[in-house]
Amino acid sequence: MTAPTKELRSGRIDGREPAVRLDAVSKVYGRELxxxxxxxLSVARGEFVCLLGASGCGKSTLLNLVAGLDRATxxxxxxxxxxxxxxxxxxxxxxWLTVSANIELALRVTSTGAGTTRKQRRARAxxxxxxxxxxxxxxxxxxxxxGGMRQRVALARALAQDADVLLMDEPFGALDAMTRDLxxxxxxxxxxxxxxxxxxxxxxVREAVRLGDRVVLLSSRPGTVxxxxxxxxxxxxxxDSGEVTGQAATITDRLKxxxxxxxxxxPAASGPDAATGTTPSGGxx
Ligand SMILES: Nc1ncnc2c1ncn2[C@@H]1O[C@H](COP(=O)(O)OP(=O)(O)OP(=O)(O)O)[C@@H](O)[C@H]1O
Numbered sequence: 001m002t003a004p005t006k007e008l009r010s011g012r013i014d015g016r017e018p019a020v021r022l023d024a025v026s027k028v029y030g031r032e033l034x035x036x037x038x039x040x041l042s043v044a045r046g047e048f049v050c051l052l053g054a055s056g057c058g059k060s061t062l063l064n065l066v067a068g069l070d071r072a073t074x075x076x077x078x079x080x081x082x083x084x085x086x087x088x089x090x091x092x093x094x095x096w097l098t099v100s101a102n103i104e105l106a107l108r109v110t111s112t113g114a115g116t117t118r119k120q121r122r123a124r125a126x127x128x129x130x131x132x133x134x135x136x137x138x139x140x141x142x143x144x145x146x147g148g149m150r151q152r153v154a155l156a157r158a159l160a161q162d163a164d165v166l167l168m169d170e171p172f173g174a175l176d177a178m179t180r181d182l183x184x185x186x187x188x189x190x191x192x193x194x195x196x197x198x199x200x201x202x203x204x205v206r207e208a209v210r211l212g213d214r215v216v217l218l219s220s221r222p223g224t225v226x227x228x229x230x231x232x233x234x235x236x237x238x239x240d241s242g243e244v245t246g247q248a249a250t251i252t253d254r255l256k257x258x259x260x261x262x263x264x265x266x267p268a269a270s271g272p273d274a275a276t277g278t279t280p281s282g283g284x285x
Pocket of ligand 1: 029030033035053054055056057058059060061062221
């Protein structure tokens with residue numbers, strides 16, 4: 001069992017340069033809704049970091065800030081000019097375009113794809129679809145695919161951006177456990193092959209332990225880093241292995257403690273909703 005480690009304020013993680021570095025980042029919505037409170041967090045180059053926390057603690061807010069979709073109220077975010085791609089729970093594909101055309105469109109709007117011919121983009125789209133094991137489906141429309149296949153297309157589209165950093169907001173949250181398992185394997189392979197830095201938001205503790213080099217816990221709102229677990233289990237891991245389940249149980253206990261602390265402090269936030277933000281280690285969502 002790994003002990004929680006403290007956030008490395010220097011930004012260097014195990015001697016590696018950070019790909020993403022947040023320093024005392026806060027976000028206030030409107031006049032007074034404090035969503036994030038002085039979050040300090042780094043993701044090293046090539047590192048896979050999972051972010052866990054109760055519902056509404058600011059995980060999506062944090063990803064949006066790193067992606068540059070919104071601005072922090074205070075603090076700094078340094079991505080060192082890295083190319084960033086984002087993937088959400090909904091694949092958000094254009095339904096009237098074929099799978100291949102969805103990828104080609106992404107290629108057309110990226111700096112790496114700009115200036116390429118249509119034929120080159122089609123060939124690149126085919127390569128990317130091969131990468132996610134959808135080589136035979138380029139001519140299909142999104143509605144002809146299963147949910148897991150659509151998320152693979154979304155992953156291929158994210159890869160089309162030739163990103164160094166992949167931000168993933170519950171990308172597999174809507175999938176069944178078996179499909180999710182398969183996608184974990186594929187994501188892990190692609191992450192390794194491409195040396196990506198990944199920041200992955202999930203409510204599923206076992207998924208976090210299955211995938212992460214580190215699992216970072218945010219407090220209930222306002223979100224701030226309360227634990228940073230280093231996961232040193234050998235890869236590939238199995239979500240249902242004893243080691244993964246054991247570490248997930250420790251993290252789940254810590255999360256429950258945090259949810260209860262928050263509920264005691266703010267009675268309005270108690271009850272089932274406050275507690276269901278994160279699945280217990282034994283549960284699937
Ligand atoms: N654009 C916005 N304007 C105002 N408040 C917002 C906005 N986006 C998020 N919030 C609020 O900020 C807080 C954090 O929201 P956020 O979506 O980042 O949490 P989360 O941890 O991703 O939640 P969940 O796990 O349920 O997806 C919530 O109280 C939410 O209502």
